[in-house]
Amino acid sequence: MKLQTHRTYNFNAGPSALPISVLEKAQAELIDFRGTGMSVMELSHRSSAYETVHNQAINSLKELLSIPDNYEVLFLQGGASLQFSMIPMNFLRSGKKAGYVMTGSWSEKAFSEAKLFGDIYHAASTKESSYRSIPKVDEIEFNPDHAYLHLTSNNTIYGTQWNDFPDTGDVPLIADMSSDILSKPIDVSKFALIYAGAQKNLGPSGVTVVIIRKDLLEQANTNIPTMLKYSTHAKNNSLYNTPPTFGIYMLGEVLNWVREIGGLTAIAEQNEKKAKLIYDVIDTSNGFYIGHAKPDSRSLMNITFNLNSKELEKNFLEQTKQEGFVGVNGHRSIGGCRVSAYNAIPFDACKAFSEFMIHFQKDNGYN
Structure with missing residues (x-):
């Protein structure tokens, strides 16, 4: 018996997602x-x-x-x-x-x-x-x-x-x-x-x-x-x-x-690609998304950001849950949004989230 193929997009900061093959x-x-x-x-x-x-x-x-x-x-x-x-x-x-x-x-x-x-x-x-x-x-x-x-x-x-x-x-x-x-x-x-x-x-x-x-x-x-x-x-x-x-x-x-899957070199390459998907959306959003970390200090593991209004941020986080993205709320001590893209998070999960961010921005009248 195998686990169900449908898996939640799990962006929790920890405990985090585990590789499906390991769970199986x-x-x-x-x-x-x-x-x-x-x-x-x-x-x-x-x-x-x-x-x-x-x-x-x-x-x-x-x-x-x-x-x-x-x-x-x-x-x-x-x-x-x-x-x-x-x-x-x-x-x-x-x-x-x-x-x-x-x-x-x-x-x-x-x-x-x-x-x-x-x-x-x-x-x-x-x-x-x-x-x-x-x-x-x-x-x-x-x-x-x-x-x-x-x-x-x-x-x-x-x-x-x-x-x-x-x-x-x-x-x-x-x-x-x-x-x-x-x-x-x-x-x-x-x-x-x-x-x-x-x-x-x-x-x-x-x-x-x-x-x-x-x-x-x-x-x-x-x-x-x-x-x-x-x-x-x-x-x-x-x-x-x-x-x-x-x-x-x-x-x-x-x-x-x-x-x-190729050791740490392959893992590092994948992590850079995953994080880039989301940072690119932040950087090209004309201030709709506001990254917390300075570019030279950005984490590949935890991508933190805010939206340009509290109301939009609230709606954004509500919609992430509706779309099946789990754990996007920022830490309770500072709020905001956080995507934790640890090793076992698939590239496709980060791609889906970046596409959601783009659609959310457009749906709210920002180009």
Whole structure:
């Protein structure tokens, strides 16, 4: 039995759409996973059948992201939000400072949590301009003796994304890549730690991926609870306690799908084409649609915009629902409109939405 071929145009910011082929495979294996007579959700996390799933997912991620050998890949729980606390608990020692680059709500939340554990500061910020851009690399302030520098690579709420990352030398660079990991090739070696909730591009909610350099692990604070130590999970291959086994299985299948369609280069090309469809409509609308992000900081994952009147915006959002487009409302904190075009969103979904935008503009008397 296959899933229905008709699928909603799902532009939710997260949890996001998953590839249809992955869902179909999970459906086929749900009751009897590869001859075990059990669902993958029922397997012991100590069994050889699950161990294969677990290790294949780790190896696939290493392969796709070209992760060097001096890094550990961890599967944790608690989302990126728990990482906001774990990072300073492990790496912000007394007498040290850590810098946070402020580019949106998620960097604000990370900063707020880190304040509980030590001395932190704004290394750069675009808040005064309503987070419409990413700071220039030469605007970021940090010193060689700082504990780390933290940034958020893509900002789901404001629709901005980093194109170039700072070279921090001996200062560990830490990035929350929850909403754009696996969307394009990156140089992992620039970072001491990368973390990402799975529910955008990696799989279903419930799994958090952490990619951490081994020498940073060795510097971590040991006087913290066992489950909050990265070393606990590294020493036990993320199997110290029961991991989110179904989520990791799904993550592994999403990674297989990425490989099958051509890897990160192919994914990046597709994402650029999808986003361009919608940005082109915004840019040629003569002010009918107003993009939030400055062009050089635009996100390929989250396209944020307003219409030129509140009434039109309300009507626009009502019609998106009638046309079967789900999740177009902007984040509750800022309103407006947002199209989240993560990896599994088909090109045709973005094409259909761009055509709807054009028709809506014409129907309302704007050429």
